[in-house]
Amino acid sequence: MPMNNAALGRVRPGRRLILWDVDHTLxxxxxxxxxxxxxxxxxxxxxxxxxRLAEMSGRTEQAIMTETLRLNGIHxxxxxxxxxxxxxxxxxxxxxxxxxxxxxxxxxxxxxxxxCAARHTVQSAVTGNIRxxxxxxxxxxxxxxxxxxxxxxxxxxxSDRADLVRQARKRASEKYGQGFAGTRTVVxxxxxxxxxxxxxxxxxxxxxxxxxxxADELRRAGADVVLDSLQDFAGHCGEALSW
Numbered sequence: 001m002p003m004n005n006a007a008l009g010r011v012r013p014g015r016r017l018i019l020w021d022v023d024h025t026l027x028x029x030x031x032x033x034x035x036x037x038x039x040x041x042x043x044x045x046x047x048x049x050x051x052r053l054a055e056m057s058g059r060t061e062q063a064i065m066t067e068t069l070r071l072n073g074i075h076x077x078x079x080x081x082x083x084x085x086x087x088x089x090x091x092x093x094x095x096x097x098x099x100x101x102x103x104x105x106x107x108x109x110x111x112x113x114x115x116c117a118a119r120h121t122v123q124s125a126v127t128g129n130i131r132x133x134x135x136x137x138x139x140x141x142x143x144x145x146x147x148x149x150x151x152x153x154x155x156x157x158x159s160d161r162a163d164l165v166r167q168a169r170k171r172a173s174e175k176y177g178q179g180f181a182g183t184r185t186v187v188x189x190x191x192x193x194x195x196x197x198x199x200x201x202x203x204x205x206x207x208x209x210x211x212x213x214x215a216d217e218l219r220r221a222g223a224d225v226v227l228d229s230l231q232d233f234a235g236h237c238g239e240a241l242s243w
Contacts, residue, residue, distance in 0.1 A: 016241065017172045017180040018116045019126035019152065019165065019203075021189035022134050024057075024211030025230075026109045027141050031102025033095055037133070038068065040094070041087035045080055046072070057212060058193035060128040060164065061088065061155025085156055089132035099140040106210050108230030109143060112188075115234040117146045119243060122172050122180075124152035126164050126187055126197070131156075151175050161197025169201070183224075186241065188233075192221035206237060 020026055023034075035053055042050040054067035065084050069077035092099075116123050124147055125134050131154045138144040151172040153164030165187055169180050187198035190211035198205035199222050207223035208230055209215040218226050225240050227233060237243070 015119065015184075016121045017151075017169060017185045018121045018123045019168050019185065019187045020113070020123065020147070021187070021191075021194050022125055022127040022129055022137055024190045025106070025188060025194075025208055026113075026143055027103055027105055027137060029099050029103040029137060029141075031098060033098050033102050036095055036098070037088060037091045038064075040091035041084055042068070042072070044087040044090070045083045046074065056128075058128070058191035060157075060159050060161065061085075061130045061133070062157075063159040064128070064155075066159075081156075085130055088130060089136075092133040092136040096136060096140050099137060103137070103141050105141050105143060106230060108233055112230040112233035113143065113146055122151065122176060123147050124149060124168060124172065126153040126161070126168050126189075126194075128155040128161075130154050148172075148175075160200075161193050162200035165197050165201035165203050169203075188230075190218075192217060195221040195223045204240065206233075206240070208233075 034056060038053055039050040052071040054064045054071060056064050066077045069080060113123065127134050131149055131152065134154060135144060135149050151168060153168035157164050157167045169185050173179055182202050183204040185203040186206060187194060187203050188206045188208065190208050191213050195205045195207050195218060205223045206225045207218035208227045209218060210229055215226050215228065225237055227236055
């Protein structure tokens with residue numbers, strides 16, 4: 001379950017905002033589930049089967065959806081955004097059992113979230129997924145507890161990942177009545193897109209080589225901290241996070 005109101009009330013002034021990427025950072029969900037979500041949503045919205053799916057890695061839902069619709073001959077994709085977002089949420093909910101079967105929590109993810117919770121940080125997601133899909137994935141795999149999804153940045157907030165970080169920071173500041181300027185916001189992700197989004201929003205970029213990008217690629221993208229896995233999170237991020 002997402003973080004409850006009692007837990008939210010224990011957040012201390014001056015603490016950090018930790019924003020987790022979802023896919024290939026906290027969880028891996030294989031088995032063709034991502035394509036199945038898009039296939040169901042596409043058919044629900046357009047009335048015909050999905051033929052071509054845009055490249056998904058490191059991109060926001062808005063960017064993936066726009067390109068996918070155009071690849072399938074729809075020339076004004078913006079007109080379908082609202083219906084497609086709703087259809088994605090429905091499809092994800094219907095495929096929850098498949099997510100559990102095909103999904104896995106990445107090594108160290110539970111412990112990393114717990115280490116942040118122990119320091120009374122605000123934790124949420126900054127992800128290319130729309131909020132209902134992100135919530136469904138993390139709930140299905142038992143990682144939603146402790147995350148306040150109301151203050152995250154999601155794939156329907158824009159195509160630029162820096163905008164997602166800025167939106168999450170704004171939402172968190174408004175909800176908690178404190179600022180999360182600069183490196184008081186920490187983005188944890190597995191791709192150069194995540195790193196650049198963090199840096200462009202003046203946040204601290206923690207990169208994890210748990211996806212397709214190598215540690216060297218993440219360093220070259222400008223990550224402040226590079227980890228081989230989240231098993232290294234608590235031990236290697238202490239100095240950067242002033243813990």
